[in-house]
Amino acid sequence: MTQCCFLRVHPLFFWFWSFHRRMALALCLQALCSLGGWLSLYISFCRLNNHRSYEWSCRLVTFTHGVLSIGLSAYIGFIDGPWPFTHPGSPNTPLQVHVLCLTLGYFIFDLGWCIYFQSEGALMLAHHTLSILGIIMALVLGESGTEVNAVLFGSEITNPLLQMRWFLRETGHYHSFTGDVVDFLFAALFTGVRIGIGAHLLFCEMVSPKPRWFVKVGGVAMYAVSWCFMFSIWRFAWRKSSKKYHTWRSRRSEEWQLKHNGHLKTH
Numbered sequence: 001m002t003q004c005c006f007l008r009v010h011p012l013f014f015w016f017w018s019f020h021r022r023m024a025l026a027l028c029l030q031a032l033c034s035l036g037g038w039l040s041l042y043i044s045f046c047r048l049n050n051h052r053s054y055e056w057s058c059r060l061v062t063f064t065h066g067v068l069s070i071g072l073s074a075y076i077g078f079i080d081g082p083w084p085f086t087h088p089g090s091p092n093t094p095l096q097v098h099v100l101c102l103t104l105g106y107f108i109f110d111l112g113w114c115i116y117f118q119s120e121g122a123l124m125l126a127h128h129t130l131s132i133l134g135i136i137m138a139l140v141l142g143e144s145g146t147e148v149n150a151v152l153f154g155s156e157i158t159n160p161l162l163q164m165r166w167f168l169r170e171t172g173h174y175h176s177f178t179g180d181v182v183d184f185l186f187a188a189l190f191t192g193v194r195i196g197i198g199a200h201l202l203f204c205e206m207v208s209p210k211p212r213w214f215v216k217v218g219g220v221a222m223y224a225v226s227w228c229f230m231f232s233i234w235r236f237a238w239r240k241s242s243k244k245y246h247t248w249r250s251r252r253s254e255e256w257q258l259k260h261n262g263h264l265k266t267h
Contacts, residue, residue, distance in 0.1 A: 027101060027139050034105025038065070042109070056170065058113050059163050065106045066159030072099045073153035084150035084201060089210025092138065092145035100145060103152060104135045127225050131155070134218050144215050147205055151222060154193050154201070161186040187237050194226045 038061055045057035076099065077083070082090050092100075111128040114120040138148040165182050168174040205211055205219045 024140075027097070030098070030101035031104045031108070034102045035108050036105075038106050038109040042113075054117065055119060058110070059166055061106075062110065063160055063163040065103070066156045066163065069099070069103055069106075069152055069156045070160075072102075073149050073156070076149050077153055082146050084146045085204045087210075088147045088205045088208045089144050089212075089215070090146045091143050096145035096149055097139065099149060099152070100135050100139055104132065104139070107132050107135070123225065123228055127222075127229075130218065130222055130225060134222065137215065137218065141212065141215075144211055147201065147211070147215075147219070150201055151198075151219070154198055155222075155226075157193055158186050158189045161189065183237070183240065187233055190230065190233055195230055198223055198226060 041064065042057055042061045045060045046054065049057055049060075072095075076093075076095055080093065080095055081087075082093075107128050111125065111132065114125060114128070134148055134151070138145045161182055165174065165179070165186065168176075168179050168182065173179065202219050202223050206216055211219075
């Protein structure tokens with residue numbers, strides 16, 4: 001009797017196993033195509049900007065991915081749904097899967113580039129590694145793509161500004177009003193979105209019974225990385241603000257001396 005039941009169940013089990021295998025192959029193929037696409041874009045930028053450094057071309061790829069992922073993840077979160085603050089742990093939608101595969105290929109490309117050229121520190125490598133593991137986890141589970149997509153939006157919304165800051169510095173236009181505006185917007189968005197809204201998203205993730213426990217652990221790890229970045233940003237903002245304040249005080253002092261004495265005070 002047991003053998004007979006096994007023979008009845010076995011074809012159904014084999015069908016499920018074959019189905020999941022095909023799904024896994026399809027996801028791997030999408031991720032590989034994404035990796036090939038980003039690599040091809042990087043090679044194209046290198047040829048178009050052969051008088052520039054390799055980092056210039058890589059940051060163009062990063063800027064492109066940032067703009068694209070912000071648009072796609074915003075559409076998913078605000079229009080296509082589901083809403084990540086109320087439906088964490090929901091089954092992945094087809095659009096979420098496509099966007100996650102697109103981003104997975106980018107992060108694999110960028111992590112490989114950073115390791116090869118040794119251009120980033122341990123914190124950025126940890127961020128990329130956690131991002132790759134989180135995306136793979138959501139794709140394998142077939143769920144939690146909602147909150148992973150929200151994390152993608154929050155992580156990438158400051159990325160174009162970060163790349164603009166680097167390009168301004170490389171072209172000698174960083175120490176200007178434009179550079180100050182970019183720095184202010186970057187710090188404000190990072191604090192408001194990744195730290196402020198990110199805390200609310202993490203709270204919703206933790207109190208919801210749907211997400212797996214290891215998905216919640218991954219969310220805590222990503223939020224901790226954001227705080228590490230935040231401390232670095234605040235230190236930079238404090239040093240820059242202090243320097244500008246002292247420069248302003250010195251200029252006001254010189255203007256006052258010229259106005260009252262007719263000449264600058266010699267030291």
